[in-house]
Amino acid sequence: MRLPIHPDLLAMQSTVRPEYDRFFWICVIICTTVATAIAFFLIYSAWHYRRRNANELPSQLDVKVPAEALWIGIPFLIFLGMFFYGAKLYFDIERPPDNAETVYVEAKQWMWKVQHPNGIREINALHVPVGQAIRLKMISQDVIHSFYVPAFRIKQDVLPGRYTTIWFEADKPGTYHLFCAEYCGLNHSQMKGWIYALSPGDYARWVQQGGAEGSLADTGEKLFHQFACSNCHHFAGHGPGPNLVGLYGSTVQLQNGQTIVVDDDYLRRHILTPSGLTVEGFHSSIMPTYQGQLTEDQLIALIAYIQALGNRTPEGVMAPDAQGSPNPGEHQRESRSAGKSPGGF
Amino acid sequence: MTEQHPSLMTIALTWFGLLGLTLLTSLLGLVNLGAMNPTVAVIIAAVQASLIALFLMHALKGPALIRVIAAGGVLWFLIMMVLTLTDFITRGWLLPFGK
């Protein structure tokens, strides 16, 4: 007879998990206490004040205002505590640390496709090194899916048409379930995979065997020439299109007057339907529409390439501080406080 | 049957007011005010709607219950509008704290 609870599920597997479990069980204790107290009180009243005489009329007790205030006030304070703790935990789950490595995830009915920045592709599997924060940029090709790793206590819906992000850091080598948590049609319950958390040494070996044909950005560079992007987007001097070097993560002014930060979602939308999103000072009619011509895979590769360009200075050399702050996403968040979202708001 | 109908004068004035506002909004529409165009138009429409509700639909002189119902409807519509927009407007904003 197996234990109803898988022993593996009780151990620590990710960095948010201990905090999550602590909070969860505190809440369970609060709930159990309240429920038990009410149950006790119900049973006590039902027994102690049971009707002893069919015509009995008990004293008709009236309301005591302090009692009302007490049992409105105390629960509310407990609720507030739960709210704040829950909110803090949520922000921890939502906001990746600065040193997080980005991995792209594509969901489609009914499989998970993973693209590592080093070019390795996986299906229904994700290999990660232990002790390294991983940020997942996820997009769906069809319906809404949800990336769910119970052992890590994380879940994020994966939407069509927009990147969503989640992060985790595995603490212990092991193999963990990956589920789709948002109902997505016929084989929803089959849309699952495994997260392989490997020790750094094992991970390095795995990468070597991976047989990547060049990094994601390299693939993007090929596409960049294949789709003739390079005809207009020059890396030196002025072309018909903006110079993309250093663009990613910077703040630009659009023709419709908005100021936005160049991020994955903006780039994706601009590549697909450029109109209205063109940077001020360029002709909006030059850039063709790539809607229907690029797959989500190719878009990811192109964006990875543009992101890699973003780490260079416009002169075309690596910026001296590029190693110090390899994550343009951070820059992007910094500057967002002043700017607006690319969504048009 | 004791409730009073608005006088002919009230009805006529409301009508003139509504027509005037329609003319105003139609002419303002021809001027490019940028983002103010739809804003002004909606505000004028709200004024027109209030005129109709208060004077032609007797919300002003009718029983208080009617005003409560009407105000409730508007309130609930605004709840839906505002809370939905909290998501769409703040979606790209910076996260305040975290790691």
Next chain:
Amino acid sequence: MATHMLPETAARNYLNEEDGIFSWLLTTDHKRIALLYTFSITLLFFLGGAFAVLMRLNLLSPHGAIVGLETYNKLFTMHGVIMVWFFLIPSIPNTIGNFVLPMAVGAKDLAFPKLNLLSWYLFMLGAFVAIYSIFRGGVDTGWTFYTPLSTTYAMGYVVSAAMGVFISGFSSILTGLNFMVTIHRMRAPGMTWFRMPIFCWSMYATSVIFVLATPILAITLILICIERVFRVGVFDPALGGDPLLFQHMFWFYSHPAVYIMVLPAMAVVSEIIPTFSRKPIFGYKAVAFSSLGIAFLGFLVWGHHMFVAGISVYSALAFSFLSYAVAVPSAIKVFNWTATMYHGSVSLETPMLYAIGFIGLFTIGGMTGLMLAALGIDVHVTDTYFVVAHFHYIMVGGAVMGFLGGIHFWWPKISGKMYPEFLAKLSALIIFFGFNLTFFPQFILGYMGMNRRYGSYAPEFQNLNVLSTAGASILGVGYILPLCYLIWSWKYGPVAPPNPWRATGLEWKTNSPPPKHNFDETPLVTWKAYEFEAQKEELNLG
């Protein structure tokens, strides 16, 4: 039990006033319409229950014991659609509410009897259209109809299912409108707002939700159908839409709809507890206003269904906070019911068992709801069996217990007969036990990471699933028992006196079953709700 004896049982009443099928199909009597509704939703309840049984059987094995994934997906979709819109939403308001509300305020009928009948016909039409989609081959979108799955990718008969729900929505609106006007304008002389039973307050709150939330569902379903039929973009991101907008609109209705289900159950419990404790409800005004508070705050919290859906974190923060706010009036109710029993004269007849069961299960459902409203906790357990267990504690443990409690409580008034007390108590206990065995393991399953809507699952989840299925079979027996003995008692049960429980409400001051226009003469109310002291002589108490 009762010392009151009816002088003459063959009196004219609403049941024997007229005969023939058309006297039922064309009736405008709120009591007869209530029975029409009871008949329909009972059928639909067992239809939805049959789907649930098949699902639970299938989950005996990790790979699906009896049906394939496609069938399983259709099973949970139709279980959800039928149980939510064709059982839970109309369950208490349209049966017990329809029957009791006019009598409780001392009216001859609802304000608009014809609309009331129309509402039943719309309900039936909606139910037929929804069931038609089952016969055509079913729907597999989940009861939530999320886009773009429902508009672009689902193969099932989404449009007819959505239209069924759409049509039945109008029956909800008409009922809500009718109840509101009745409570505002049809109260008997002397029946002031603060003399009304809590039942009426809760029904009023329910009606507010009916009237304000249902139109949003209607228009959302219309947009879904337009997108699916004409293949134009409304929510489709490929055509500029935003699928989250659909979720906002859907939950703007569907979260308040949860309160449509549970507020009427609270209404029933608020009648049962004082009656069987022989004490006025503790903190009348607090309980009354908490109903309205729930109805209002219930509209502000829908976003807590979307914490991981990709909404703004600020929006999530606001919705989480507001969700805690709505817990306050619910807590007031629970505490005040408990306090009503304290120092009372408590008699544990069947309705009281259901009421106490309701309080216990609703507390568990509510407390786990608070956990789900905590942003961080929700991330892991949302869309898992934790959520499934939580909302079944509210909807089955809450709403269905309230419904059964109410049916037993008013059965003497409805049928004029008493139900068999021993069997009734037995089945109440079976239901309580079976329910907990079915749904408590699901909390653990959810925490372990078992997703909802999974026709097949990881092998480590099997033991608890077997336990849950075992509970479901007990629960099934528990539901069939009342059906049998209530039908039996309709014909063979002992004749009921007008007021078997010695309750204080106006509906108990008329015959069982009541005459066609409820009261022989319009009652004059001079006492507060649940004021046993004022009716001491009449009720032969003390």
Next chain:
Amino acid sequence: MADTSHLELREQFSTPEQQRESAISGMWIFIVTELMLFGGLFVAFTVYRLRYPAAFTRGSSEMEYWMGALNTGILISSSLTMSLAEYFVAQNKSMRGAILLLVTILLGAAFLGIKFTEYYLHFHDHKMPAFGFEETGPFAPQVQLFFVFYYVMTGLHSLHLLIGIGLVFFMFVPTALRSLNAEYHTPLDNTSLYWHFIDVIWVFLFAIFYIPGAHIR
């Protein structure tokens, strides 16, 4: 004064006042549900309007502006005749009321005529989504989104107006027969409420669909 047999006091009510107040407040509650019905569409429209301001202005510039403005005037005037009809019937001048109701019906029909002319012109210009929609400009999907909402919202409004015309017609006959008079005119008042509500919705539809792009026609 008048013939009391027309009072039609239904059996569930005790007094005519109670019946009238119930009917009027019931109508108002119904209007609130209608408000929420349109409200959902207004919210959805606003979300997209704020996201795609340029595309929606572009879509708006395709409107038949002066037809819309004229229609607004027509509908407002129909509200005037409706209110006048209500006024005269309450003054027991049912004949005048009946004529005004007829005018109201004609104005409503005129509105629908112009509205459907607009639909036809849009159809002709390939601006009807799902029926040969063509948009070559930059943000085609977003412009189509604008037109989807345009058709859904104005279509739902036209449907309401059609029902409204039916209701007014049902009021016309008893008014002409003087069954609706100073003593009993609740159904007419309720019809009038519904008619004015249709008017309220239209002024907003005019503001959000016609105005934003009017200046770039």
